[in-house]
Amino acid sequence: MTYLLPSVRLWLVTFLVCVVGYAALVFGFAQAFVPHQANGSMIEMNGRVVGSELVAQDFSTPGYFWPRPSAADYDAMGAAGSNLSPTSEDLTARAAEAVARYGATAANPVPADLVAASGGGLDPHISLAGALYQAGRVAAARGIDEAQVRQLAQSTAVAPGGIFAPEPIVNVLELNLALDRLAE
Amino acid sequence: MITAILLVTLIVVGTALLSWPLGTYMAALFSGRFARADGLFTRIAGRAPGQDWKQYSIALLAFNTLMFAFVFLLLATQHLLPLNPDGQSAASLDLVFNTAASFTTNTNLQHYSGESTWSYLAQLGGLMWLQFVSAATGIAALVALARGISGHASMGNFFLDLQRATFCVLLPLAIIVAFFIALRGVPMTFEGAATATTLEGVAQTIARGPAAAFVAIKQLGTNGGGFFGPNSTHPLENPDFWSNGFSMISIILIPMACVWMFGRIIGRMKHAGVIFAVMMMFLMLKIGGSIAFETAPTQAFMNLPVMQDVGNLEGKELRLGAVTGPLWAVLTTSTSNGSVGAMHDSLNPLTGLMPMVGMWLNATFGGVGVGMINMFLYIVVAVFIAGMMVGRTPEYLGHKVEGGEMRLAILALFSHAVLILGGTAIFAATVWGQETLNNVGAHGFSEILYEFSSAGANNGSGFEGLGDNTVPWNIATGLVMLIGRYLPIIVPLAMVGSLMAKKRRAESAGTLSVEGGTFGTMLVITILIFGALTFFPAAALGPIAEHVSLMR
Numbered sequence: 001m002t003y004l005l006p007s008v009r010l011w012l013v014t015f016l017v018c019v020v021g022y023a024a025l026v027f028g029f030a031q032a033f034v035p036h037q038a039n040g041s042m043i044e045m046n047g048r049v050v051g052s053e054l055v056a057q058d059f060s061t062p063g064y065f066w067p068r069p070s071a072a073d074y075d076a077m078g079a080a081g082s083n084l085s086p087t088s089e090d091l092t093a094r095a096a097e098a099v100a101r102y103g104a105t106a107a108n109p110v111p112a113d114l115v116a117a118s119g120g121g122l123d124p125h126i127s128l129a130g131a132l133y134q135a136g137r138v139a140a141a142r143g144i145d146e147a148q149v150r151q152l153a154q155s156t157a158v159a160p161g162g163i164f165a166p167e168p169i170v171n172v173l174e175l176n177l178a179l180d181r182l183a184e
Numbered sequence: 185m186i187t188a189i190l191l192v193t194l195i196v197v198g199t200a201l202l203s204w205p206l207g208t209y210m211a212a213l214f215s216g217r218f219a220r221a222d223g224l225f226t227r228i229a230g231r232a233p234g235q236d237w238k239q240y241s242i243a244l245l246a247f248n249t250l251m252f253a254f255v256f257l258l259l260a261t262q263h264l265l266p267l268n269p270d271g272q273s274a275a276s277l278d279l280v281f282n283t284a285a286s287f288t289t290n291t292n293l294q295h296y297s298g299e300s301t302w303s304y305l306a307q308l309g310g311l312m313w314l315q316f317v318s319a320a321t322g323i324a325a326l327v328a329l330a331r332g333i334s335g336h337a338s339m340g341n342f343f344l345d346l347q348r349a350t351f352c353v354l355l356p357l358a359i360i361v362a363f364f365i366a367l368r369g370v371p372m373t374f375e376g377a378a379t380a381t382t383l384e385g386v387a388q389t390i391a392r393g394p395a396a397a398f399v400a401i402k403q404l405g406t407n408g409g410g411f412f413g414p415n416s417t418h419p420l421e422n423p424d425f426w427s428n429g430f431s432m433i434s435i436i437l438i439p440m441a442c443v444w445m446f447g448r449i450i451g452r453m454k455h456a457g458v459i460f461a462v463m464m465m466f467l468m469l470k471i472g473g474s475i476a477f478e479t480a481p482t483q484a485f486m487n488l489p490v491m492q493d494v495g496n497l498e499g500k501e502l503r504l505g506a507v508t509g510p511l512w513a514v515l516t517t518s519t520s521n522g523s524v525g526a527m528h529d530s531l532n533p534l535t536g537l538m539p540m541v542g543m544w545l546n547a548t549f550g551g552v553g554v555g556m557i558n559m560f561l562y563i564v565v566a567v568f569i570a571g572m573m574v575g576r577t578p579e580y581l582g583h584k585v586e587g588g589e590m591r592l593a594i595l596a597l598f599s600h601a602v603l604i605l606g607g608t609a610i611f612a613a614t615v616w617g618q619e620t621l622n623n624v625g626a627h628g629f630s631e632i633l634y635e636f637s638s639a640g641a642n643n644g645s646g647f648e649g650l651g652d653n654t655v656p657w658n659i660a661t662g663l664v665m666l667i668g669r670y671l672p673i674i675v676p677l678a679m680v681g682s683l684m685a686k687k688r689r690a691e692s693a694g695t696l697s698v699e700g701g702t703f704g705t706m707l708v709i710t711i712l713i714f715g716a717l718t719f720f721p722a723a724a725l726g727p728i729a730e731h732v733s734l735m736r
Binding site: 003004005006007008009010011013014015017018019022023025026027029030031033034037038039040041042048049050051052054055056057058059060061064068074076077078079080081082083084085086087088089091092095096099104105106108109110111112113115116117118119120121122123124125126127129160161163164165166167169173176177180 | 187190191194228229230242243246247250251254297299300308309312313316317343346347350351354355358359362363366367368369370371372373374375377378379380381382383384386388389390391392394396397400401412413414417418419420423424425426429481482483484485487488489490491492493494496497498499500501502503504505506507524525526527529530531532533622623624627647648649730734735
C-alpha cells in the first residue's frame with residue numbers, strides 16, 4: 001500500500017492535468033487563434049472542400065501539375081513512404097515508370113523530386129525546377145502560352161526556410177488552383 | 185554546404201546554449217528550491233519520505249506497472265469508449281501489448297499507423313499521457329542517481345520527483361512547443377477525418393485530429409511516437425521548415441539539460457563539461473558523417489534520365505530542406521527519441537548506419553534522464569580501467585569502485601548488446617524475420633538489426649519497410665523494450681546504493697581527475713570499445729556490406 005496508493009493518486013492527477021487540462025488548453029488556443037490550421041488547413045472553392053493545402057492529392061490529367069510520386073497512392077488515411085533502399089531494384093523499376101510518364105530523355109532529364117517518393121507520401125510540394133519541367137505539357141493541354149504558365153509557377157515558388165533552405169518549392173494544389181483561376 | 189553548416193550550428197549550438205539555463209532550473213527544482221510546489225506535490229502523493237535505492241526502485245516500478253496496466257486496458261477497449269469519430273475497431277492483443285510496453289518504456293516503437301488504428305481517446309488519454317509520465321520517470325531516475333552519488337543520505341522520493349518533472353519541466357515546455365507548432369499548421373481538432381473532392385473530381389479522405397498537443401510532448405520527452413503513421417514526415421505533423429526546426433530543438437533540449445543538471449546536483453560542473461564535450465563530439469561526428477553520406481544521389485536512379493543535384497531524395501520532404509533527413513536521423517537516435525523527419529529505410533546505406541551507431545551507444549545525450557544514466561555506466565567502466573592501468577584503486581567522486589559495482593555496470597552494458605544482437609540473430613535466421621522484409625539482401629538484414637537496436641535502445645524509430653505488426657515481432661520487441669528499459673535504470677541505482685553504503689574518501693593527488701582531457705579521452709575510448717566494437721560485425725553484414733557491394 002505504501003506504493004500503490006501514491007501511484008493511483010499520481011495517475012489521477014497527472015491524467016487530469018496532462019491529458020484533460022493540457023489538451024483543452026492547446027485545443028482552445030489553436031481553435032481561437034488559427035481555426036483554419038487547427039482543422040487541417042482545408043481549402044474551399046465555390047463552396048466545396050477541394051483538399052488540404054498541406055496534403056498532396058493525385059493529379060494525373062495533363063492540364064494540371066503533377067505531384068511527387070506517392071508510395072501511399074495519396075491516401076491521406078494511410079500515409080506511408082516506399083521504405084525502399086536507394087540501392088533497390090524495385091525502386092529503379094518504379095522510377096522508370098515515372099521517367100516514362102514524363103517522357104524524360106538523357107537530353108532532357110527529369111528533376112529527381114518528380115521521381116523520388118516522399119516520406120509520408122503526402123508531400124504537397126514539388127521543386128520549382130519540377131514545376132517548370134511540366135510547364136510545356138500543362139500549357140499545351142490548356143492551349144495557353146507556356147511563358148504564362150512558367151511565370152505563374154515562378155510567382156508561386158517560395159524558399160521554404162529562407163537562407164537555411166533556399167531551394168525554391170511550389171505547392172502543387174495552390175499552383176493548380178491558380179491555373180484554374182487563370183482560365184475563369 | 186554553407187546552408188548545411190549554418191543550420192546545424194543554429195540547431196545544435198543554439199540548443200546547447202538553451203540547455204544551460206534549463207539545467208540550472210532543473211537542478212534547483214529537484215533540490216527542493218520551490219517549496220510551495222513541493223508542498224502541493226507532497227499532499228498529492230500523501231507523504232514523501234526519503235527513499236533508499238530499493239524503495240525508490242520499487243516506487244518507480246509500481247507506478248510504471250500501473251501506467252502499463254491502465255494503457256493496456258484503455259487500448260484494448262478503445263472501440264467501446266468515446267472520442268472515436270473515425271470508428272477505429274478493436275486492435276489485436278499482441279499489438280496492444282507491444283504498444284503499451286512501447287510507450288510505457290519511453291520507446292514509442294510503433295507497429296501501427298495512428299490514423300488508422302487508435303481513437304483520439306487512445307492517442308491522448310493513453311499514449312500522450314505515457315509520453316509525459318514515462319519521460320518524467322527517466323528524469324526522476326537520473327535525479328535519484330545524482331543525489332545518491334553526491335553524498336545525500338537518501339535518493340529522494342520518487343513520487344515527488346515524478347511530479348516535479350511532469351508539472352514543472354515537461355508540461356510548461358510542451359505548452360510552448362504545442363502553441364508554436366499549432367501556429368505553423370499542426371491540427372488540433374476533435375472532429376473526424378475530413379472529406380474533400382479534388383480538382384480532378386476524386387474523393388480524398390484526410391485524417392486529422394488533436395495532433396499539436398501530442399507532437400509537442402512526443403519531441404520533448406524523447407518519446408518519438410507520431411500521431412500519424414509516417415511521423416514527422418507527415419505534412420500535418422510537421423507542416424513547414426520552422427515547425428521542423430522547433431521539433432529538432434525540442435528533441436535534444438532536455439537530454440542536453442540533463443547533463444548540466446547532473447553536474448549541478450553533484451556539484452561538479454567541470455566534470456559535467458567534459459561529459460557534455462564527449463557527447464557533443466560523438467554527436468557532431470555522426471551529423472557530419474550522415475550529411476556527407478546523404479549527398480550521394482539515389483543509386484537506383486543512376487542509369488535513368490534523372491537530374492540528381494540535391495542528393496538522395498527518396499523518403500524525404502521538400503519543405504523540410506535537404507539537411508533535415510540526415511540531421512534529424514542523427515538527433516533522434518542520439519537521444520532515443522525515435523521520431524523521423526525522413527524515412528530511415530530509404531537513407532543511403534552508410535547514412536543509415538549513423539542512427540544505428542547512435543542507438544548502440546545510447547549515451548550521446550540519450551533519452552531524457554536515462555541517457556546520462558547510460559553515460560554513468562561508461563564513466564564507471566572508464567574510471568575502473570584507468571585505475572587498473574596505473575595500479576591505483578579506482579575511484580569515482582570519492583567512491584571506491586570495486587568488483588561488485590563493475591559486475592553490475594558490465595551486466596547493464598552487456599545486456600544492451602545481447603538483446604540487440606541476440607534478437608537480430610534469431611529473427612534473421614527464422615521466418616519470423618525473413619518473411620517480414622521489404623528489401624532483399626544486406627538491406628533486409630539491416631531492417632531486422634535496426635528494429636532490435638531501436639527496441640533495445642528504447643528509441644522507437646525504424647526501417648519502416650519491415651512488416652512488423654506480427655505476433656512474433658510484437659512480443660519479441662515488447663519484451664526487449666521492457667528489459668532494455670528497466671534493467672539499465674534499476675542496476676545503476678543499485679550500484680549507487682552500494683557506493684553510498686561505503687565510506688567516502690577525500691580525493692587526493694593520486695585520484696584520476698574526472699575533469700580534464702585525460703579523463704575525456706579515456707571515456708571516448710571506453711565508449712568506442714564497448715559501444716561500437718561490439719556491434720561492428722553486425723554493421724559489416726548490414727549497411728557496410730550494402731554500401732560496398734551496391735553503391736558505385
